[in-house]
Amino acid sequence: MEKIRLALILITIAIVVGPVVGIVLTYRNDLLRLIVPSELERIMNSLGGSPQNGNQTNQTGPVDINYDPASRTATISFQLQNPLPVDVTLNSMSGTVECYEHQYPLGTASLKDPVQMSLGKTATVTVLAVWTQLGLDHIQTAHKGETSTKVSLVGTTINAGGVTIQMSEPLSIGEVPLT
Secondary structure, three states, rough: HHHHHHHHHHHHHHHHHHHHHHHHHHHHOOOOHOOOOOHHHHHHHHHOHHHHOOOOOOOOOOOOEEEEEOOOOEEEEEEEEEEOOEEEEEEEEEEEEEEEEOOOOOEEEEEEEEEEEOOOOOEEEEEEEEEEEEHHHHHHHHOOOOEEEEEEEEEEEEEEEEEOOOOOOOOEEEEEEOO
16 A cells, blocks of 8 residues: 555656656747736837847837927837737836936826737837936036936836736937937
């Protein structure tokens, strides 16, 4: 009876551990793929690029940036192509706007409204950035006399189709007018 019990325990361990070891061995060169499915990687690459794809994005149109000094708000609009084989809604996007040259935080940015992106189509994405007083002080001292400055979005969190993605690389926004 003891031998049967021991045999059943060993079979149970083999049934549980075997597939796990097999999967780890299959993905041993790319363990991140176990956690991040390829669809999420495509979303991240399309929004921010990656070293693997040469930092290219699915941004298809020029960036349109307007700045309102009275409200300290920049409105940033661009065309983005849906990289996924299904329709998806870009629910939210937020991060810190940073001076590209000095890596100094200028303010916060967030998606103005959710954006429905149809399969293979492009959609207009509008992000609102609000400068902080410290950000304005930096612009007035470090960029005195300049009419624009290059900025990036760092610490970006994106929620698309109910999946939240934290970007590790900065997203280049481009030149933001200062007047």
